[in-house]
Every structure is written in C-alpha cells, then in structure tokens.
Amino acid sequence: MLLRVVSLGFGNVGKALAQMLAEKETELKSAHGVEIVFVGAITRRHGAWTSSEGIRAEAVQRSGWPGGDLPHGATRFDGSTEELARLPHADVVLELTPLKPADGEPALTYIRAALSAGKHVVTANKGPIAHGLSALRKLAAERGRLLRFESTVMDGTPIFGMAQACLPATRIEGFSGVLNSTSNFVLGKMEAGASLDQAVAAAQAIGIAEENPAYDLDGWDASVKACALANALMGAELRPAEVQREGLGREAMVAAIASRAQGARIKQIVEVRRASDRIDARVRLESFAAGSLFGALSGMEAALKLRTDTLGELTLVEGEGGPAQTALGVMADLVAIARGRTVGPQ
C-alpha cells in the first residue's frame, strides 16, 4: 500500500520523521506492506513544494530542506496551507504546525480542510484534539477517512492506539499523569538545590522551556493535554479553559519545594475523573513520597496512570522523549492508516 503524504509544517518532528521513515523504509515495506512518499510540504518560513511522483523520505532528508534546496524532483508551490491540505493526489495530511493552545487554530481549519477533501489526517498537535475532537471525528466518519493523533500526548508513547487496539469494551474511569516535562524538570532541579530562576535557565538551555515559561509552569500545557486525553479516551467535551488550574506558577512552586517532606518529590500533575454529571479535570502541584511511582520519575520522564473497569490500573512511563519519539507516534499512525484502522469513538 502506497501512502502519499503532505506535511503541513516541517520542523524538528518533520525532520525526525523523515529520518525514521528513511531508516525503516525496507522494514515498513516487508513487514507491513507500507510504502510512504512525500507529495508536498510547507513551512511558514521556507514556503512549500509539491511532487506529483512522490519523494522518498531519504531524498527529502538528503536535500536538507527546509534548511537547504528543494528536494530533487519537487516543484515550488505558491498556494496556501489550506490549499496544500487539499492537494488532489495526497492520501494523508500530516498536521505538524505549531500549537495555539487557546483555540487550536489554524490547525483545526487545516484538519477540517483535509478531511473534507477526503484525506486521512495524522496530527501531532494537541490543540485541535483538545478543542474540537468530536466534530473532527464526525467529519472523518462522514467522509470515511481516518484521524489519528498518537503523538499529541507523551510523544509517541502508545496511549490512544493501545486503548483502541488493546482495551476493547473498556471504560476509562479517569487518569492521572505527570505530563509537562518543563515543569517537572524545573521542579527536579529545584529539589536538587537550584533556585527557580536557575532551574528555568537550565530548562531553557536544553531547549525545553520558552523564554516565557508561564505556559508550562502555569499549567496550560498540561491542561491542553488533559483535554486531549479526556476527549479521546473518555468521550469528554472538555476545553482547556475548563480545567481547574490550582496552586500553580512560580510562587507556588517555590513554596511547595520549600515545604515538602523529607525525601518527597513535587510534581505538576493532571488529574481527571468522572463526576456524577461531568468530567472533572485539574492541574496542580502534588507531593509524592519517595517510594511512590510518580515520585520515582526523573525530571524528563512522563507517566500516565489510567483507571479502567476491566484492567484496573495501568501506567505507562516514557523515558526521555523528543522529536524521535514523536516521529514514532506519527509513523505508527501512518501504518495504522495503511492497515485501515482508526481511533474511533469509544
């Protein structure tokens, strides 16, 4: 099966994906019968290209684009991102544009355009899943197309694919998670003796914190993830502004570190549960004893504990993540599309 892919956005994840697809090209074909080529890509700074034939990942990677020249055989494309999302000979649109946490746009618009034009969609962007999953699922079902989004939470850690493929007829009652690596890295540094400013600077130095880290430290990133998870796994219609963010931010972090018990670890956690008539979501700082599972996580590890009615508690722990881990999730989604599967409504 040949999948012709258009990529909206082509930053670190796009590059890591091209590398992984190039490395795994032979195995994808022999073990899964899947052949993947790029028929177009766009970035804000470097414009766009298309290819009628399709360009192998290895050739995209070798070109150095978007830093270097267009891949060999590519043609400059002057249309808009939405037009590219409707490219006639594409089978799948990869939506890898930057997150806008407040409303999930413009990714929502791109995904709608792609599904409406009959494309399957893979997104690594949690914004549209947090802000509009149920409408997107409806649109995908109407068009008979697949929408997958494994890499939106905990990089490519198999959360959504696992729930779909391995937990049939299972009700997810709730979950808790250590999902924001910036906050937890900063808290870890503070536990080791750094000041908040030093810890934030260290996070910035390794590229996991923005110049203004409030989006992470104030719990917005975790809130968007909470919504993506709750909407996909629990059928919620939760929006980031509805998540209760309590006792977060710089002062609260300093106070929590100062007042923690001997050996305890402070983590920024997400907690979601079914209440009688709604789904209740919170982000807050919590103290974990040294011998607890969440207390055992390093600053760069993430974890999600699901509470289910069939399997009891199941926890997934991701080692250090990054673009390569995100790329695995995208690749898994592409293979799943080739196999004709979807992350459908529960």
Added chain:
Amino acid sequence: MLLRVVSLGFGNVGKALAQMLAEKETELKSAHGVEIVFVGAITRRHGAWTSSEGIRAEAVQRSGWPGGDLPHGATRFDGSTEELARLPHADVVLELTPLKPADGEPALTYIRAALSAGKHVVTANKGPIAHGLSALRKLAAERGRLLRFESTVMDGTPIFGMAQACLPATRIEGFSGVLNSTSNFVLGKMEAGASLDQAVAAAQAIGIAEENPAYDLDGWDASVKACALANALMGAELRPAEVQREGLGREAMVAAIASRAQGARIKQIVEVRRASDRIDARVRLESFAAGSLFGALSGMEAALKLRTDTLGELTLVEGEGGPAQTALGVMADLVAIARGRTVGPQ
C-alpha cells in the same frame, strides 16, 4: 461477526472471562460488531460439554458450571481434550489449561491440534509460547489462522498487542521486568519485617503461592515469562532452561534483605538483552534505590521496561492483577481475531 468459542480449561480465568463477556456483551456488539458464544468447554474434573447453537456467556455463568449443572442447552461430550480442540463448528479455541513449565505440554499439543483443524487460538498459558512459539506461528500462518496470547505475561496488560499495533518497524533491544508477583510480594513482606516463612505463609493465605513456592522463588516462573516475551517480541528461540537463574531462592532472599542499603528495595527481576550472537536472559535479585521506578513498585504490582530503537524506553506498570485482568487480555485477543488481526512474526 460471530465467534464460536471452545474453552479448554475453565477455572478462575474462564469464570472471569464469562463474567466479563456477559457484562460487556452489548458493548462488544455495538462498538466492535463482535458476538461471542461458547460452543464447548472441558475441565479435568467436571468433564466436557458442547452446544451446536452456542451458549451466551451469561447463560454459562448463570449455570454455575463447572461447579453446577451443565449450561442450559449443552450436551455432555465424552471425547478427549484434543477432540474438543477440533470441534467442527468452533471458530476459536481458548487454551486455558494449567501451565507445565518444563515443556509446555499438553497445551502445545492442544494448540497444534486446534490450529491444524483450522481454528484460531487464544491462550493464556505461557508454557507453549515459551516452548514452541515459532513453530506455532508457522503452523498458524500455513493455516491462515491467528494465534494470540496477550494474557501470558502480566495478565492482560497490553504488551504483545501494543507492540504489534503501536510499535511498527521497531526493534526491541531488550527488556527488564518485575514479573513474578509471588517473589516480590514475599520480598515486600520481608522488607516490612516478616521472616521468609511468615512472608510465604502470607502469600499462601491470599492464594498467590503454592504449597511449595520454589517454582516462584527459584525463578522458574520468571524464566518462562522471559522466554515468552523474548520469543514474541525479539524473535528469540529461548527456552526456560537456558535462562540464567542466579542467586535466587530462600537463602539468597534472606541474605539480600539483610544486607540491603537503607531504603532500598529488593526485587526479583528478569533481564533480557541482545548479545552479539544470541539473546541473553537472566533472572536474579536486585536492589533498587527508593527513588527508582522498580523500587517504587508495591509487592503486587508488576512492571516491564522495554528498550526500543524508536521510542527509547517504555515501561508498563500493572496495578494489582488477577483473573479479571487475565480475562481482559483474552477478551482483547478475541476482539482482535474478530477484526482479523494477528500477533505475527516481527
């Protein structure tokens, strides 16, 4: 899709499965299009029955069989287990007989009989997977039938299904795991101050240790699990006798507990890695610092850390397990068979 199931063995897992299938009957049909009926079952003590129509899980459960009467509509069957495994109108054979760790028999024979007769097979028995997976896979492929075994390690925790569905073109380089709950429960009790004999008695009292607990404490259970995992996930041909069991058993446990560092936890672990020309597997006691992930596990929790070339490290942690968790794995395998999927060769 109707699946007509024969169950070889019908103990705690069979009963838990019947209960789960009864509870989830409506959802399995509406969300997955799967209808499951029992067309036969056998236990060593209570004999066997068949049904040409098929009996719903709820009716099997209500009958109380194998403790009570035959389910309504069932007919006494006087043939052998192998004959039942070839029952003409069965689609799937559930192999739920007791484990024989030394050679995987008679389960291996039953599974071969079922596959040869054109049945799909689901087993919760790690013996045949540890002793004969590659030959069984070959036979299944020749017959165009599916063989699944999610519940053989860590109850129904989605290990094999996840690797298949969510980690395409991924090489599993190795893994370590805390997989034997009896040993780890006993070690936990000893850390809390119990003597070995007291701890073993406590494990026996809650039904997780045999009268002679050597099979668990000496690492045989973990060795069989190591083989099932290595054979399925890494393409190994490892047999339990080839697993290096080092410093295990009663005396070693007492010594490890006595000499452990402040706050450290002792766990019986499995460790498997690729060496240059073979796959190397060990079971041993190891000390984990209080702040480590394996050190944070309670005595009844199990964990498996996979090392992969695409996702880095991924750890699955199961909360307290039991027959219901095993039943979920069996149900997931049945649904996967209905969807036409297999855990095929990597």
